[in-house]
Amino acid sequence: MVNFRQLLIRLLIAATFVATGVFAQTNLSQILDTITNPDGTPFNGTVVITWNGYSGSGSGTVSRLSTSARVYNGALSVLLVPTTTASPGTYYQVVYNSSNGTVSWTETWQVPPSTTALTIAQVRQSSTLGTSSGGGSTGGSSSTQYATLPIQISQITGLASDLSTINTTLTTLQTNATALSTTVSGQGTSLTNLTSTVTGQGNTLSTLGNTVNGLSNSIASINSTLGGLNNTVTGLNTTVTGLGTTVTGLSSSVTAINSTLGGLNNTVSGLNTTVTGLGTSVSTLNSTVSGQGSSISTLNSNLNGLTTTVANNTSSLNTVSSTVGGLSTNVTNLTNLVNGLSTTVSSLTAATSNAVFVDAELPAGTINGVNTAFSLANTPAPPASLTLYRNGVEMGYGTDYTLNGSAITFASTSLPRTGDSLVAYYRTTGATVAAANFADDETPVGTINGTNLVFTLATAPNPATSLRLYRNGIIMAQGGDYTLNGSSITFITASTPRTGDSLAAYYRH
16 A cells, blocks of 8 residues: 555656646656665665755746655665756755664755666765665665764754853853962962061061060961961962862763763653653553443453353363363453453454454563564454554564564564654454445645644544554654544644645544
8 A cells, every 4th residue: 555655646746747847758767776774784764755846937836745665675666757857956855764763864866867777876966964875787876974863962952052051150160260369379479578577577676675575475476377377378279279170070070961961862852752652552542441331341241141151060161171271160260361351352442343453552562672572462364454663664564573473573673672662553353343434545634834733534533543644654643743533633733744744644434
């Protein structure tokens, strides 16, 4: 379905160019190449290609359009309308995002008409913060720049202002230290003057013999004062030395603060992802619990009947226990078995649609960048019905992970890391239900301009968790990026669709 959607978008781009007179011809050029990571390994991830649009007095305004392609083991093949024969200023912006979230870069392409496949090197005009390389007979393409996560400290909002405040504080401390040094120097001058005064008293002592004893006492007192002043100067020297050490420590503290701010930024980013996942989980749990009232009541009635049946059919229960292998001969073990099925019961919606579609389930397992094993509450049937998203990006079956029954095993290059979110959609076996209506690739009604938050679907999704809303090919988190009320979608401010974005909805009703 993803390939079909991409084909529709490409045809839409081509049709738009023809309708507006932007391009002189309609033949598509093929871009065929192999992309590698900075370490030489094949690139795996998503390539989003956006046409920059066109505005002119003769042909009106053409909005930005975009398409995306999944890249497995470095292989890229895409058909694009040539831009070199279009109006001046027309180009493609290409954004590479690896599936493990560690590599990203941006390029600008100019595509000439060609009846043979072109390499990336033949269409690239510029490359920013990234790397790619091509192989094969076409020669490929390359760049020496690349970008990795986390973001740079220079991108932290308010950091420059905080550092400026710290620098101002350090300057004030330095000024105070200089003033203190001047004060100490002044004390030295005072001591010199005092010494001159004491020396001058010698002449006075020779003429005032009768007051020698009193002057001796005065000199003794002056000597005591000098000793105190000397101790004061020594203390001031120690204080100045301590201030120097403090200033050095403050410099180290600033370095530590920079490091801490970098780590805090990563932590906040991880917490944002975690909060988004928790919001989705709470929304899913709320919908699930709301629909379980009648199912739980029926289950209680069935358990009461089962208790009576067990009491009257002990021997039959032993036979059943031998056949199944997991039942004992008493009601307590049967209760434990029912408790073990609680996860399955929790994933059911109304009793009339149990276990046919599973929407927005969070796979069980520790997300820490090391654990590879996760499990689902049910076994997808068929296995190909499983769609697994990590941080809103669809994972590749057989490339990013494998499925065995209800067990998911991630590849070492695609391990979910601390702060990541996982969500799964799939079908499984269950009771026969009434036929469901499906809405596929529906564009919600609403103005995409960076300020409008409210969009409307043609029909209210039923159940609400069946809605999968994509923005530029990335699935949005219900309860995290937006809320759903009937057929009305309301985005949070941070996730508001901006001019040039695309929205697509898939749901049951």
